[in-house]
Amino acid sequence: MQALIFDCDGVLVDTERDGHRVAFNEAFQKHGLDVEWDVEQYAELLKVGGGKERMKHYFDQNGYPEEVNDQEAFIKTLHADKTEIFMDLIKSGKLPVRPGIKRIIDEALGEAIQVMICSTSNVKAVTAIAETLVGIERKKRMKGIFAGDMAKKKKPDPEIYNLAKTTLELDPKQCLVIEDSRNGLLAAKAAGMHCLVTLSTYTIHEDLKEADRIVPDMENDGEPLTLEDLKNLII
Known part of the structure; x- marks a missing residue:
């Protein structure tokens, strides 16, 4: 990975x-x-x-x-x-980080895997989430945030993922995207990347058949996904 x-x-x-x-x-x-x-x-x-x-x-x-x-x-x-x-x-801190997110980021950073965020939301809002909720020290160690108007076309267009791929010279076949929606899943797949979907409030009933794996969250109902589990999705 x-x-x-x-x-x-x-x-x-x-x-x-x-x-x-x-x-x-x-x-x-x-x-x-x-x-x-x-x-x-x-x-x-x-x-x-x-x-x-x-x-x-x-x-x-x-x-x-x-x-x-x-x-x-x-x-x-x-x-x-x-x-x-x-x-x-x-x-305000009223919105909690989803289960297992901080743990899996720490595992990836600990193995020198490049970690980044790709979102079509406003870059200031995404940065605020990364710094305030995920943690400013984790955010500092990430390779970057690609968001908002950095991409003219929004998901399901792959532009935001292609931007990260080009900027950081990534091999898409060695990249795993964590998404929660069909639009995001299609964007990741169109960029040639693998994709794990963690279901959220608004996406639980979406058609996600193209996903490499679908789980409720990174803790997976008491069977937490490890970094090795994620690596196995790109083999």
């Missing part, structure tokens, strides 16, 4: 339901919008990769406020406010 690559939302922390969704709704409220995404509606919206893209899809379908003249600027402003709200939630 040359590299162990983590998605962020739903993998490091199960943030979608009680993090991003809440932050979107607070941003809508701040701007006086009569919009609130409930749990089921947000599950559908998650089929669109990227926060700005998700909001654009919603407002394209449901209409923009009458006073909005510049739709792109409107989305950017909303997303900036949403990101700040989300970061405050992360810094």
